[in-house]
Amino acid sequence: xxxxxxxxxxxxxxxxxxxxxxxxxxxxxxxxxxxxxxxxxxxxxxxxxxxxxxxxxxxxxxxxxxxxxxxxxxxxxxxxxxxxxxxxxxxxxxxxxxxxxxxxxxxxxxx
Amino acid sequence: xxxxxxxxxxxxxxxxxxxxxxxxxxxxxxxxxxxxxxxxxxxxxxxxxxxxxxxxxxxxxxxxxxxxxxxxxxxxxxxxxxxxxxxxxxxxxxxxxxxxxxxxxxxxxxxxxxxx
Numbered sequence: 518x519x520x521x522x523x524x525x526x527x528x529x530x531x532x533x534x535x536x537x538x539x540x541x542x543x544x545x546x547x548x549x550x551x552x553x554x555x556x557x558x559x560x561x562x563x564x565x566x567x568x569x570x571x572x573x574x575x576x577x578x579x580x581x582x583x584x585x586x587x588x589x590x591x592x593x594x595x596x597x598x599x600x601x602x603x604x605x606x607x608x609x610x611x612x613x614x615x616x617x618x619x620x621x622x623x624x625x626x627x628x
Numbered sequence: 629x630x631x632x633x634x635x636x637x638x639x640x641x642x643x644x645x646x647x648x649x650x651x652x653x654x655x656x657x658x659x660x661x662x663x664x665x666x667x668x669x670x671x672x673x674x675x676x677x678x679x680x681x682x683x684x685x686x687x688x689x690x691x692x693x694x695x696x697x698x699x700x701x702x703x704x705x706x707x708x709x710x711x712x713x714x715x716x717x718x719x720x721x722x723x724x725x726x727x728x729x730x731x732x733x734x735x736x737x738x739x740x741x742x743x744x
Binding site: 547548550552557558559560561562565605607609614615616617618619620621 | 661663670671672673676684686717719721731732733734735736737738740
């Protein structure tokens with residue numbers, strides 16, 4: 518299985534702090550994607566990092582990928598209350614295959 | 629910015645009834661997907677669709693499920709005889725726009741299906 522698993526399962530921080538979430542997976546991948554889900558809502562695509570990339574930035578988001586350790590991390594800098602959500606990593610194989618999602622990290626950012 | 633849309637947002641049905649969940653993928657996307665998320669659980673892949681045919685399906689996607697792209701814009705998921713365990717949030721996704729990043733999938737807001 519290419520299953521991604523995130524840790525921690527839950528993270529509680531204060532506004533302005535950085536939040537780091539980790540994801541591990543089991544098999545080779547072409548790319549890894551991170552999504553955000555507000556409670557009971559849809560999945561918002563945050564960032565895609567390819568297997569030949571090591572780091573990618575998008576606004577306050579920084580994603581790293583270590584294919585030798587089969588792991589990725591998502592860093593949200595200067596967090597805001599609006600960042601409160603669940604964050605999922607999803608891996609795929611070749612092309613437009615199915616995405617395999619992890620269980621997610623529930624992030625709570627307190628004002 | 630283009631987005632995937634889904635209707636209805638919430639569907640309540642009786643066990644054994646047929647339901648059709650509708651999706652309008654992002655224009656020019658070539659790959660279409662259905663996923664589901666049972667409350668409190670992971671997002672699970674159901675089926676992928678490309679070039680007017682199923683390209684891959686999971687073990688969840690049994691004979692009770694079918695997908696169709698009846699015209700150039702809609703993509704539907706039909707459950708013929710719903711069961712209690714079909715209650716979940718169903719997400720449509722699309723990907724593969726010309727020139728887009730390889731592999732990105734964009735999700736709709738979901739349809740919450742409740743089977744009574």
